[in-house]
Amino acid sequence: MAHEVQGVVARGKGEPVAVETIVVPDPGPGEALVQVQACGVCHTDLHYREGGIGDDYPYLLGHEAAGIVESVGDGVTGVAPGDFVVLNWRAVCGECRACRRGRPWYCFATHNASQKMTLADGTPLSPALGIGAFAEKTLVAAGQATPVDPRARPEAAGLLGCGVMAGFGAAVNTGGVQRDDTVAVFGCGGVGNAAIAAARLVGARTIIAVDVDATKLAWAKDFGATHTVNALEEDPVERIRELTDGNGADVCVEAVGRPEVLEQAFYARDLAGTVVQVGVPTPDMALPNIPMIDFFGRGGALRPSWYGDCLPSRDFPLLIDLYLQGRFDLDRFVSETISLDAVEDAFHKMERGEVLRSVLTF
Numbered sequence: 001m002a003h004e005v006q007g008v009v010a011r012g013k014g015e016p017v018a019v020e021t022i023v024v025p026d027p028g029p030g031e032a033l034v035q036v037q038a039c040g041v042c043h044t045d046l047h048y049r050e051g052g053i054g055d056d057y058p059y060l061l062g063h064e065a066a067g068i069v070e071s072v073g074d075g076v077t078g079v080a081p082g083d084f085v086v087l088n089w090r091a092v093c094g095e096c097r098a099c100r101r102g103r104p105w106y107c108f109a110t111h112n113a114s115q116k117m118t119l120a121d122g123t124p125l126s127p128a129l130g131i132g133a134f135a136e137k138t139l140v141a142a143g144q145a146t147p148v149d150p151r152a153r154p155e156a157a158g159l160l161g162c163g164v165m166a167g168f169g170a171a172v173n174t175g176g177v178q179r180d181d182t183v184a185v186f187g188c189g190g191v192g193n194a195a196i197a198a199a200r201l202v203g204a205r206t207i208i209a210v211d212v213d214a215t216k217l218a219w220a221k222d223f224g225a226t227h228t229v230n231a232l233e234e235d236p237v238e239r240i241r242e243l244t245d246g247n248g249a250d251v252c253v254e255a256v257g258r259p260e261v262l263e264q265a266f267y268a269r270d271l272a273g274t275v276v277q278v279g280v281p282t283p284d285m286a287l288p289n290i291p292m293i294d295f296f297g298r299g300g301a302l303r304p305s306w307y308g309d310c311l312p313s314r315d316f317p318l319l320i321d322l323y324l325q326g327r328f329d330l331d332r333f334v335s336e337t338i339s340l341d342a343v344e345d346a347f348h349k350m351e352r353g354e355v356l357r358s359v360l361t362f
């Protein structure tokens, strides 16, 4: 039996999103039907509606979600009805060449549901990042649903499903930040602030937040930044060198997605330091014009970070436990909770920099 529920759909490039009736099939083999309890509004949802990711309209938006498994299809063993889960957009396959070499966080063949959710007239929907959780129910591959401790608030837990995990993992998994490190984070939205919180958690000594927005910098301090730099008022490369005995930071995290910021991150790093690129560029952007001798002479590493090199099955339960112990403040990312019809408004608040995350609750 299919389920008719309400969901937020982007019909065409740049068109305001609308609440529509959608049809969600019962789970087939390897799939899970999830009753969504909360879903954060992420910049990527806005990219979909603006045509920045593809042209496969209509999109069913939403992908930072937590909820309860309602039913599962044949052959599903990892989750069961009633489980509280956080959804992820990289359900590893276990069989591709990356998985077989023991590097599943790079999996090249991640799973999504095989059946399509549709509009009421049967038009197939493209779910954002293979999830589509601005809806009362959604259908995913069972591996996209990771069980976590049900005592966590869904509004907070769901945020692990994308930006917070990406930022946290960019610092700790990709950048390898550890005790005594100096870290600079460029861009202090949900992703950058999660990188800052992660750096504090693992004992980084100096954590420098860089943004162009004073409010974001104030929030970065709350997450654990030891210093802030407003890139509109001073040169971040110079300032970061000053704050690190003239050397630069051990790890620089670029969480904006712009070439000039990547260049700043490259030069603000100590010799043999690491640049982590977690901000997502648009297809027209190119790497800054860095002389090859600088690339060689500065040594170290330049590392893109997909989803914070996370393994949902390892990292989601861990971060939820740290949250429940009061060691990782997921609640601080939740700026407001909203209803299904307020997603378009939430996009505008995000563009004006007023929120870290608006979270849709059901």
Ligand SMILES: NC(=O)c1ccc[n+]([C@@H]2O[C@H](COP(=O)([O-])OP(=O)(O)OC[C@H]3O[C@@H](n4cnc5c(N)ncnc54)[C@H](O)[C@@H]3O)[C@@H](O)[C@H]2O)c1
Pocket: 042, 043, 044, 162, 163, 166, 186, 187, 188, 189, 190, 191, 192, 210, 211, 212, 213, 216, 231, 255, 256, 257, 258, 261, 277, 278, 279, 280, 281, 305, 306, 307, 308, 353, 356
């Ligand atoms: N790699 C991944 O898997 C992954 C996952 C989720 C999001 N992302 C990407 O991470 C990036 C950040 O996401 P977000 O949700 O935090 O977005 P956001 O819009 O909330 O935050 C971006 C921040 O960058 C700041 N900024 C803008 N220009 C700047 C500049 N020149 N210098 C310094 N700061 C500047 C903004 O003021 C803002 O605070 C986006 O590109 C997003 O697509 C990547």
Ligand SMILES: [Zn+2]
Pocket: 092, 093, 094, 095, 096, 097, 098, 099, 100, 104, 107, 108, 109, 110
């Ligand atoms: Zn794989």
Ligand SMILES: [Zn+2]
Pocket: 042, 043, 044, 045, 063, 064, 162, 163
């Ligand atoms: Zn996202």
